[in-house]
Structure formats: structure tokens, C-alpha cells
Amino acid sequence: MTERKSVILSDAERRNLRRKLRETVEVAQDVLHPRNQMKILVGKGKAEAERVGEAVSKLARKNAPVIGAIGLGAILFAARRPISNWISKRRQGRSTTQDGE
Incomplete structure (x- = not known):
């Protein structure tokens, strides 16, 4: 292989690696964005709340x-x-009617 082909291939590999690195950085920035972090946190909270709610309802039914x-x-x-008080009133009502007879 000639030196020129070697340089062209190494340049193509470098460009490919640089493109992959850019894509990886973009994905990492998207994942680490505060908005997306909050979505993940809220999603975990909802899942945990659902799990606890199911456990409580199962325990309540049991x-x-x-x-x-x-x-x-x-x-x-x-x-x-x-x-x-109601029982006392009922008893007093009976005793007064029986005493009066």
C-alpha cells in the first residue's frame, strides 16, 4: 500500500471516529440535560409510587x-x-312507666 492510500485511510478512520465521538457527546448532553434528568427522576418517582400503592392495596385487601x-x-x-346516654334514657323511661302503674 502506498503512503498516499495509507494517509487517506487513516484520514477516513479519523473522520469516522470524530463523527462517532460527536454523536456520543450529543447523546451524553441530551441525557445529562437538567430537563431530561428531571423526567427520569419523575418517572422513577411515579414507578415507586405505583409500586407502593399496589403493595398497600394488596395488604389492605388481605x-x-x-x-x-x-x-x-x-x-x-x-x-x-x-x-x-341512649341506654340510660331507655332504662329511665321503663322504670317511670312501671312505677306509675
């Missing part, structure tokens, strides 16, 4: 009777005073 019992207990605890 433990629905326990959650229902706890909820019922909380409602009864919150309403204990009105229930007690």
Missing part, C-alpha cells in the same frame, strides 16, 4: 376483616357516650 374490626371499634369508642 387484611380487610382486621381493618374493618378496628374501624368498627374506633366508631364504637367514639360513640360510647351517646350510646350510654
Whole structure:
């Protein structure tokens, strides 16, 4: 091979490598751009939120009777005073009607 062909081939290889380097730099700049970094971060956050939401709903379905019992207990605890007052009024109403007869 002549020296001229060697120089032409090496110049073509250099141009090809330079083109590849430019493309790689452009891709890296695009990936590292703050806008794209935020998109990636938001996407990861959404995926994590979906995963956690699925896990919570699966756990809730699995433990629905326990959650229902706890909820019922909380409602009864919150309403204990009105229930007690209602029962007392019912008892007093009976005792006054029986005493009057």
C-alpha cells in the first residue's frame, strides 16, 4: 500500500471516529440535560409510587376483616357516650312507666 492510500485511510478512520465521538457527546448532553434528568427522576418517582400503592392495596385487601374490626371499634369508642346516654334514657323511661302503674 502506498503512503498516499495509507494517509487517506487513516484520514477516513479519523473522520469516522470524530463523527462517532460527536454523536456520543450529543447523546451524553441530551441525557445529562437538567430537563431530561428531571423526567427520569419523575418517572422513577411515579414507578415507586405505583409500586407502593399496589403493595398497600394488596395488604389492605388481605387484611380487610382486621381493618374493618378496628374501624368498627374506633366508631364504637367514639360513640360510647351517646350510646350510654341512649341506654340510660331507655332504662329511665321503663322504670317511670312501671312505677306509675
